Amino acid sequence: MFIFISKSCLAKFMTGKIIRNYLPELYALVISRKKPAMVTVNLTNRCNQRCIYCELSVNKSDLGDKALSLADLKWIIDEMAVNKIRRISLCGGEPFLFEGIIEVIAYAGSKGIRCSVTTNGMTAHKLSDNALNVLVRYKTQVNISIDSLDETIQSFTRGTSSALKNALLAIELLGNKSIPVTVLTAISRYNYHSLSGFLYQAYEKGIMNILFQPIIYYSNYPDLPVIERKSELNVPVDKLDILMRELKQIHLFERTHQISTNVYRILPWLEFYLKRAAQTEEGWFFTKVVNKFFCREIYAIIDIAYDGGIQPCGLALATVDIHANRSEGLISLWSKATEELKRDMLLGRYHDFCNGCCHHFSRNMLASVIKYPLQNRNAAIQLGALLAMRFLSVIYKRFLKKHSKPVRGK
Template identity: 25%
Template sequence: MFKINPVIQWRWEGDKVLLNTMLGMNRVAGEVLELCQTCSTIDDVVTKMVEKYPGVLHEKMYNDTNKIIQLFLQREILIPEGETGGFVFTPFFMQYIDSFFNNQLNAPVRVGCEITSACNARCMHCYASFSPDSDELTTEEWKRIIDQLHGLHVFGVSFTGGEPLLRSDVEEIVLYAHEKGIRATLATNGSLLTKERIERLKKAGIDAIMLSLDGATPEVHDRFRGIDGLFEKVISIIEYLVKEGIDIGILTTISRLNIQEIPAIMGLVDKLGAPRLALMRFIMAGRAVENKLLEPSPHEYIELLTRIYEKEKELKTTSLLYPDLPAIFYDKSIGLDHYENLKVKGAIELCGAGITTCAISPTGDVKPCDLSGDVSMGNLREVPLKDIWDNSEVFKKLRTLGKKDQKPCNACILNEICLTGCKALPSQVGDNGDMYAADPTYAQCFAVFQEGSENV
């Protein structure tokens, strides 16, 4: 006997089905999945399918249905009765969304909700301001937005900022999303997390907490974040969250301040027992543009990738998300075979801006990504999200923009296998942006390695 894994959600996209694991399936598989809500054996499902398709021979229906159910069990969409299933994410899903759904989804899969621009940190790479906007969305306005997300069958939201915990109503907003069946995560610098606040978030139904850790020592982390004593606070919070069994992910932005400490950060996170660590490259947006000298050079990234790869072999608890860097960087460090393997495993972050995701600013502006800056495809105080999602010219372009469209990367010898980075930075989708321009890190890569100057 089996049951549907309780963490699985799905929605219909025309005559196809999309799961929150980013797996798509055809109409028949979708019908089998929906029957599994009330059926717990293959025979029960086959009986219902024969009733639905009386012209199909019973033997054929049994064989076809059994194949589908075995796939469901393999991917933990279905789990044996009495067992607890995990969440098996579909690797390299953006390629799959393109080939199976033609990059045309009815709604985003996940939405980033920037509930405030205020922040108590002074991070050197961030795009958020230090003070709240005078016209930020109210609690009730955020609830109305969540109603829209629920109606569109959005699977998840990420509450970010600024520092989201500066809002006293964050637990109320999380609870509202939870009650609507939307998976909610919270990204925080950790400075305002206490045991009491964690308990309130847990009661509200928070699914995961994402914490920033940008150094293996107080000197590096606190300098990067601009808050004395924050490192020790974050470490204690990680220990507490792991002890309490609350899902946690660690986010680390690579910079010249911490690049020598990245392997040590990996070891520290693993020792603390956090299940996931995402290593993110230094992206040219927000204050990162002003602090460009903190961006590692191609040579520094290449050297780091080798050290990351070797250190990962020692990790016992933590799974690693590698930085989204040009394929040539991987070629010159751990090799293209390992790069391809990381892509297949889903171990490198992919850009889904305007295709699977979008972001909402503190004042209700919709944009492709939280890194898109102050651009607006429309404001939710005036236009429903569905209208913006379907009709924004920028979103439409992002769904058709191919690797061969991006300059100068379209002339690179590794263009076909490279992930080509961000597609919705301010330099690309801003008022004076060029959507055909490559991510600045990737453009720099081309300048160094494809134009013949390897003096990095």
């Protein structure tokens, strides 16, 4: 069957995600990045869930004077505005437990900075009309963590019996306001065998975006000790064939249905990561994916911890604090915080936590291919094929959406 692709449809896609994401990234890597692309802030270490894979679930501490304040967040946003950094990610703990979060979003929006909020959804369904209007006005993206639509699994992995109910209520409320929602799903030994069924159910419920990732088997919060035997929460190596079959089913379903996932981005490296997590293979998992590695995160993201520390990367302990020497400015403090790690990475001196880096690895893989295309030509061919297939899938789904009524179901 041949599908006629109109110029307007092609142009819309080309001027959409490609221009927003890929062209700036290509420019930054080839010409050199002049500034970070975004800031990520853990607003608080407080949480109302007790996830089995989160260090905050077993480590409770009062940050006292070190806790980020509303004034701290406004200073960060002011610094971003001065340096024309237009994206901030608000995380936690549970970010909606930070008392001034709506004011933070409004303040950032007034400076031309867009927010994304990563939440467990426990209280998001209780947001006031005023709060929802702020989210709408400033085009806030909301990410909600759901590991399974099976209440038993979700309650177990998230540590509370109301986790699924509240998350779905939040998705419904935000959807009614046309606030974009992405579901974040941690792939673990408890849900790997039912991921395709999860996707079909999500599609039936009108969920259009899902991002999957394995469990980071190092500490998510480097100031806290890693959970004992955390790596065992990942998918067992002898079950990888089942996991990969589930992901390939998702990939096939996604091609022809109005739902979007990141499966095409994690397929090239997930198996290597999980084998290293299980210690069935030695060395650096990313060298099995690319011959020459480039870490984009330490150049593109300013990571700020809930105590005001600037981390060299999301898995590295903070070495610089925004509460000290604030007159130097955020960019200068971040440069100091990342200086040593950048030098080590350029020299190929990797750190133990580098093997736990899966949250940003798809972008790091793409960056490595763009930065060193000849050394990484095999990875480039693999990525090129996946991106081409993704492009055709998007065009096909746009065609279906334009010329037929939406169809839900498998």
